[in-house]
Amino acid sequence: MTTPVTGPVLVLLDHAADGGLRQPVLELLTAARALGTVHGAWTADADGSDPDARTLELLGTYGVETVHRLDVGDADVRLTPVLAQGLTALVQSAGASVLLLTSSFENKEVAARVGLATGAGVVVDASAVEVADDRVVAAKTVFAGTWNTRCAVRTPLAVIALKAGSVQAEPAAERVTATVVAQAVTVDDGARRVRVTEHTERAASTRPDLAAAQVVVVGGRGTNGDFALLEELADVLGGAVGATRVATDEGWIGHDAQIGQTGVTVAPQLYIGAGVSGAVHHRGGMQSAGTIVAINNDPEAPIFEIADFGIVGDLFTVLPQATAELRRLKG
């Protein structure tokens, strides 16, 4: 029999510096509603700011009744040990049964630290979460995407880091009023050993965030370092640009664009790989994409084994044609 969890489901409300919620948070809130009562954890900036009225309204639309505003005093909440200690205190004071986070690099570390501090079962890079037989059960692929597993958490608290794009964000059937509750947490000296001396916001890109993008255009060694054609195609499709490790190691694009086992995991509706062989370490980070299109001049390239559509050809010929045709169709 399936019943909701007893304690609240606490969702970490990742937000940009301007206070806007990041898209995967809405996906987490949608998943959280199926588990139980949804609470949010809002990390206050140095000025202790609450979510603004627009954000609170959006949270209410997604069924969040209580927003715990985490205030860590003069500690820096951007540091994972600080955030982990704050969330540990929050899950305990709220009596939460589940902590849900977006599966980013930082949040996976936070999840592990909260698990260590609370003894909770932790699943990161999960692709789904549900309550089954009164337990929180998370799905995830392992061994570079070759196995699908389901992990039942056996502890009273489950910490689940869910991959962006795993759930379709949908507002709740009924809107609620989100109320902010302040929660001050004193973090210990250990969490303060690192001090942020400088912080620069990356220049805003008009492209979507790679981990959350619904369309991802990926370049590999076959691009020979020329990503301009990929960027053009990505822009026509409103997508993000990703890369293989070879491309990032060569310095053709930043390391944050790397997709795969040691890079970002993506789950877009559409993945287009150009000059990408489809090595197992890369596949682990992209093969749960809805539709996979591969462009490669080698018909034996392994990526064709998992591609829904394969184009055998030179990417420098194929990409401009695809971009031009899409532009024409868009008018």
Ligand SMILES: Cc1cc2nc3c(=O)[nH]c(=O)nc-3n(C[C@H](O)[C@H](O)[C@H](O)COP(=O)(O)OP(=O)(O)OC[C@H]3O[C@@H](n4cnc5c(N)ncnc54)[C@H](O)[C@@H]3O)c2cc1C
């Ligand atoms: C521990 C470990 C972790 C790793 N983690 C990652 C990871 O997270 N992500 C990742 O991507 N890799 C990772 N790797 C590396 C991975 O094993 C592969 O080496 C890498 O993915 C290959 O990148 P590629 O497809 O760009 O290059 P290649 O394997 O060299 O493939 C290039 C492809 O481009 C094609 N090509 C060449 N020219 C053209 C053209 N003009 N038009 C069309 N096609 C063309 C070729 O036919 C070839 O198939 C990891 C490796 C290790 C050991």
